[in-house]
Each structure stands twice: as C-alpha cells, then as structure tokens.
Amino acid sequence: MGIEELKFEIDDKGRVICKNHSNYDHLIRPCDYFQDLYLDAELTCKTCSHYENNDCYFSKTRIDEIIKRGLKKAYLCRLCGKKIDRMLSIIHKLYYKETYDVEMPLICCDCYEKIKSNEFLSYSKKMTDFYILNIVISIFFLCYFAFFLSILNVQPIFYYILIIPLFSFVCFIISVVIRKSIKKLRYFYFGIKYYKKHFPNQESKV
Ligand SMILES: [Zn+2]
Structure with a gap:
C-alpha cells in the first residue's frame, strides 16, 4: 500500500x-x-x-x-x-x-539565508543595483562601439564582410544581457513586494 x-x-x-x-x-x-x-x-x-x-x-x-x-x-x-x-x-x-x-x-x-539573517532587503537592493548597472554599461558599451566603428576608415567591402557581422554579433550579445537583467529586475521587484507583505517585521534593516 x-x-x-x-x-x-x-x-x-x-x-x-x-x-x-x-x-x-x-x-x-x-x-x-x-x-x-x-x-x-x-x-x-x-x-x-x-x-x-x-x-x-x-x-x-x-x-x-x-x-x-x-x-x-x-x-x-x-x-x-x-x-x-x-x-x-x-x-x-x-x-x-x-x-x-x-x-x-x-x-x-540564497534568499533563505538572507531572510534568516534579516538581510534580504539590502541583498535585493544590491542585486537590483547590479542589474541596473549591467544595463547602463551594456548600452554605454554599445554606443561607444558604434561610434568607434563609425570613425573607422576602411574599404566599403570590409563593412560588409567584417564590420556589419561584428556589430550584429555585439548587438545580439548586448540584447541578451539587457533582456536577462530586465527579467531579473522584474523578479526582484515582485520579490521585494512579496517579502514586504509577508515579512513586515523585517523591513527595518535595509
Ligand atoms: Zn531566491
């Protein structure tokens, strides 16, 4: 049985x-x-x-x-x-x-440990800052890279066989990083809300 x-x-x-x-x-x-x-x-x-x-x-x-x-x-x-x-x-x-x-x-x-030590809010704030910084650095890098490519003085053929594929590849990587960071930020946003609702007594230690 x-x-x-x-x-x-x-x-x-x-x-x-x-x-x-x-x-x-x-x-x-x-x-x-x-x-x-x-x-x-x-x-x-x-x-x-x-x-x-x-x-x-x-x-x-x-x-x-x-x-x-x-x-x-x-x-x-x-x-x-x-x-x-x-x-x-x-x-x-x-x-x-x-x-x-x-x-x-x-x-x-990880979250369990942070809740136990009453550090979840400061931990989530650090992680949120980290992902925001990720997005800012990624956008900055992309702009800088685009500017660098734009001032390159190369034969048009190189643009087609090298520069455009390289730029597309970098754009793809950056978009993955930004998408993942936004997804994580969303989780933390709702996670913090949930935590504040269910652990109201632990809010003070931010
Ligand atoms: Zn977690």
Missing part, C-alpha cells in the same frame, strides 16, 4: 527533507563539510525506494514529470527568480497545495 501522507522538515539551511524518504536517517545525520556539500544532490525522490517501488503519495510518472518540468525552469524562487534545484522543496510545495490548499512559496537557498 502506498504512502498517503507525507511529512517534511526543514533544516537550518532551508533544505526540505521528506521524513518518508527511505534515506531519511542518512539525510539528517550530522554531516562533515563534504557530506554537506553533496547532500543537495541526494535531496531528490530519485534516491528513495518509494519512488523505485512506485508506492509514494506521488506516483513515479508524476515525479518524472515534476523533474522534467524542473529542468525546464518551471519552478523558480518566489523572491529572485532563480531556478529551484532541490526537488524535495518542489514536492513539499505541491503536496501542501494539493492536500491542504496552502500556497507555500518556493525560496532558493
């Missing part, structure tokens, strides 16, 4: 551990530095015998589907948009949503 109720615990690093996991004792055992380092890779249903025997609350097919969606970046940190790698965190969220209709936010380990 399969497991009907899953139980979880969260360790001091914010890692979700499934109490029904067949390696549970190993997962919670005090670890040295290297064991601790590799623990993340073991926090998955793939290493659990209930997955192998297909007798978990989540079927084997469902778990495979969750892993597939995870690889496609379907599960992102609610605060910064980083991809969530820890599968048990995703399972934890899905289980609470399906069983109790409770929306658990997915939070990456």
Whole structure:
C-alpha cells in the first residue's frame, strides 16, 4: 500500500527533507563539510525506494514529470527568480497545495539565508543595483562601439564582410544581457513586494 501522507522538515539551511524518504536517517545525520556539500544532490525522490517501488503519495510518472518540468525552469524562487534545484522543496510545495490548499512559496537557498539573517532587503537592493548597472554599461558599451566603428576608415567591402557581422554579433550579445537583467529586475521587484507583505517585521534593516 502506498504512502498517503507525507511529512517534511526543514533544516537550518532551508533544505526540505521528506521524513518518508527511505534515506531519511542518512539525510539528517550530522554531516562533515563534504557530506554537506553533496547532500543537495541526494535531496531528490530519485534516491528513495518509494519512488523505485512506485508506492509514494506521488506516483513515479508524476515525479518524472515534476523533474522534467524542473529542468525546464518551471519552478523558480518566489523572491529572485532563480531556478529551484532541490526537488524535495518542489514536492513539499505541491503536496501542501494539493492536500491542504496552502500556497507555500518556493525560496532558493540564497534568499533563505538572507531572510534568516534579516538581510534580504539590502541583498535585493544590491542585486537590483547590479542589474541596473549591467544595463547602463551594456548600452554605454554599445554606443561607444558604434561610434568607434563609425570613425573607422576602411574599404566599403570590409563593412560588409567584417564590420556589419561584428556589430550584429555585439548587438545580439548586448540584447541578451539587457533582456536577462530586465527579467531579473522584474523578479526582484515582485520579490521585494512579496517579502514586504509577508515579512513586515523585517523591513527595518535595509
Ligand atoms: Zn531566491
């Protein structure tokens, strides 16, 4: 008979551990530095015998589907948009949503650490500044590069075979950097809003 109720615990690093996991004792055992380092890779249903025997609350097919969606970046940190790698965190969220209709936010380990030390707002401000600076430098570089090319005195043929392809390539790289930075800024904007709404007592330490 399969497991009907899953139980979880969260360790001091914010890692979700499934109490029904067949390696549970190993997962919670005090670890040295290297064991601790590799623990993340073991926090998955793939290493659990209930997955192998297909007798978990989540079927084997469902778990495979969750892993597939995870690889496609379907599960992102609610605060910064980083991809969530820890599968048990995703399972934890899905289980609470399906069983109790409770929306658990997915939070990456970096954000979790910052929330714990009450530094999330200053961290997100630094990251926001970093991405704004990225955009400004990218635009400045592009303008400077365009100006440099415009004052080059070369044969027209070089414009077609070298300058135009090179400029197009640089434009492409810059557009990727700017798009990624805007995306990150958007995540942090909504992440900060979410944080302020759900952690109102921690606002002071900006
Ligand atoms: Zn995060």
